[in-house]
Amino acid sequence: MTSRHQPPLRCAIIGCGQVAQEYLTTLQHAADLTVVACADIDLSAAKSFAERHGIPEVGAPGDILATTNIDVAVILTPPATHVDLAHDALDAGAHVYVEKPLGLTAAESERLLRAASDKGLLVGAAPDTVLAPSARAAHHALATGAVGTPVAADAALLAPGPESWHPTPQPFYASGAGPLGDMGPYYLAMLTYLLGPIEYVEASATSTRSERTIRTGPHAGDIFRTDTPTHVVAFLRSRSQALITVTTSFDIAATARPHLEIYGTDGSLVLPDPNFHDGSVRYRRRGEQTWQELPQDDAVASAGRGLGVLDLVDSIRNDASECPSGHRAHHVVEVIEAIEFARTSGHPAELRLLREERCAGLR
Structure with a gap:
């Protein structure tokens, strides 16, 4: 305003x-x-x-x-x-x-x-990107029951890795980065905006190639090592009990899988890439044969x-x-930390317990 x-x-x-x-x-x-x-x-x-x-x-x-x-x-x-x-x-x-x-x-x-x-x-x-017209349209659709009660979601960042386009891709593969640390926040922010806070996490990860080759720029042909998992799969449960699968990978040559889908009791939503501010949101209700596009407002002059x-x-x-975005970003950090705990320990992570342990250390 x-x-x-x-x-x-x-x-x-x-x-x-x-x-x-x-x-x-x-x-x-x-x-x-x-x-x-x-x-x-x-x-x-x-x-x-x-x-x-x-x-x-x-x-x-x-x-x-x-x-x-x-x-x-x-x-x-x-x-x-x-x-x-x-x-x-x-x-x-x-x-x-x-x-x-x-x-x-x-x-x-x-x-x-x-x-x-x-x-x-x-x-x-x-x-x-949760402030973009497409995200607000999806949020309104869920809030008004356009596809019923959300029960599950699937999010996927599937890419061959930034070495295919970035002249200095090494920082993307540093410890704490990788597909989860670098691109995961876009997907997790959108999921928590639409489905609410995450309570429970399971996760596993792998690295298919420990060495990568720079494909563009002055250092094209140089080989470097990765210091982080390059394919991470997490299973999340939201406070609303929606079950969510999140896959982030720099190991995928090609895919036709949508970036983000939400499944409700009466239908499904397909959202655009949460790394960007534009794109259409499609929905299809149970019993219907075709997908329809959600209307979006144009109140944001510069998205x-x-x-x-x-x-x-x-x-x-x-x-x-x-400011809501600061607290949402903090929760995303919590979720990524829980995914890291779950994948390295081999045990599920309950964010409530991790939060209580952390807060005790902050006192």
Whole structure:
């Protein structure tokens, strides 16, 4: 909601890589937000980004957060830096939006949310594809019983791996990354948005190839080793008792399987790739012979990465006590942590028990 009586919130982009351009494409059209600063540990990258987009203030992340009068910090840096930079921004009095993942562990993401609450500040986080028209259409369909009560779902990220298109794919295969850490948050965020929190997890994983070959760019032909499972299968149960299968893989040559399907007592929904903000949602009710497309509203003028930042701005303007995306992102970190526990231990994971154990350690 745009305020006609307050100046736009001042925003700093921290991290000037490829995704920063995608965010800026959305943010530069916002009436209630203006990007006044950008930062990167590679100062030349920050300066180049600032020059291309007319951003007046530029510097290293610590300097921008410490010396710039900003209202919102958008953190687009590598995952291991997210939490520390977010705390720095909170200490400077700024609200925070963080690219996925919110934290590398549930304990550190929970500390971040607590710190923000103690300071009266908000934390928002990616993925923000749950705010896209297709996701809202699916959510409305489920809420109004278009396919009955949801009883099951199937989600699948099946890909040959980023070495086929990315010139430096090694970070995608680092410990804690892989298909689950890198792409899993998009699928888990959408599933929890549509079906509610996850309570129970079972999981197994494998790696079909310990060595990968870069296929494009200046290092094409180079071989590197993987440090994380490349095919992960998880069985989840939501609080509403929906049974969910999630498969994330960098080992699949080709597939015709839908990215995400939800099965209700009276029909089924097929959703588009949750990594993106567009696409149709189809449904078919029991007894019908053809699929139909759900109508979508066009209220979102610019649906792309950065939509979650605008949602955070709305929460700030409306004096909200929290931003839902931050808490959803924290729960996604919890679920990924539970999947990792289940696959490495060989035992099911109950999130309630893991949460109680973690909270005891935080006291």
